[in-house]
Amino acid sequence: MPSLEHESLAMLFHNRPSLAADILHNALKVDIPDYRRARVESGDLTEWNPAEFRADAVVVFEAAAPVLAVVVEIQLRRDKGKRWSWPVYLAGLRARTRCPAILLVICADASVGDWCAEPIDLGHPGWTLTPLVLKPEAVPVVTDAQEAARAPELTVLSTVTHGAAYDRVRMFHALLSALAALEDTDRAALYFDIVLRALPGTPATELEAMMNSDTSPYKSDLARRSKAEGKVESILTVLEVRGIPIPSEARERIMACTDVAEAQAWLERAVIVRTVDALFD
Incomplete structure (x- = not known):
């Protein structure tokens, strides 16, 4: 069964499909064709749809028609079965979309990333699949607030990966800035929880303290909206x-x-008013 960390990372791509383009182009230096939009497709990649042939996320970039399809796999540990199923993913997606298909593997562990990046020989002469792997050292370190606000999902991935580093205070400020800029407060709270769960003890405590600090410039945005929602329910x-x-x-x-x-x-007025109109007086 997929872990919470696995599902959380996969969700970033479902919430923001263009995250795949950010990683491929900026981190892995892969040329991405011009596209008008990115959308998430079904992860079922074969006609008969057995469970082992379901990808974590599938992103299709479109112009007038699909121009690139990306299979996104979150790989937290070695799994020999993937070396048999990944070629199936690509072949099935390529046949379905009628466009080039790429395999992007996200690894939180460098040694697992090295294993995932090993070429897969399919047996046919010249037919070898070399997965594109995002290892921890290749994940961009997002410390700029404006950049974080433009790409909150990438910022979450950055903080989860590098949040225990010595310059984590700058990353935490960027993260909180990105979350405060999100109009969807439920998503912001979910992303904060994802990062908090992924970080080790001390960094997690520091981030939580920063969020709840009375002097925090972000409390008035994210935390305050959360408190207001609680009072609204009451x-x-x-x-x-x-x-x-x-x-x-x-x-x-x-x-x-x-x-x-x-x-x-x-x-306070809700306890004594006789009509809802009086609430706003």
Whole structure:
């Protein structure tokens, strides 16, 4: 069964398919054809669809038609079976998309990455598959806040990989900046949890302290929005328990609140008001 770390890394590519292009072009120096959009495809790569022929993620880059297909595999340990299934992945995807297909393997361990990068001889003369492997040392170190905000998934991957390094404070600031810029607060909280679980004890404690610090410039963005959401839920619960009708327009206004002070004021009024309109007075 795939581990939490395995599923978390795979999810980054599902949430942002163009992450595959970032890694291939910037980290592995692979030329990527011009494309208009990147989309995630089904990971089922054979007609009969046995479990061992399901890729972790499949990304297709399109112009007027597919121009490149990428099989993304998260490999945390050696698995001899992959040396038989990876060629099947590529052949099946190439036949389905009618375009060139690439195998990209993400490894959190350098020795596993060395093993994954070994050429696979398919037996037919001249037919050898050499996987493209992203090993830890090739993962970009993201420490710039603006760069992090443009590519939050790459920033998460960077922090998970290098977050125990000596310059982790700069990485943590970049990460928190990227998470604060995300409009989807649920995704931001999920990414923060992924990084926190992946880091060893001391770096994880430092990141959590940085996030919760009263002087943190990011608390007012990510953490505050999270707190406001908690108060919003309490407001709705109080009104519903008291039997006060909540029209859809009022409910939307309450749920859209991201200001902790305002949400707190509404929560205090929710205990005494007789109508939801009075909540906003």
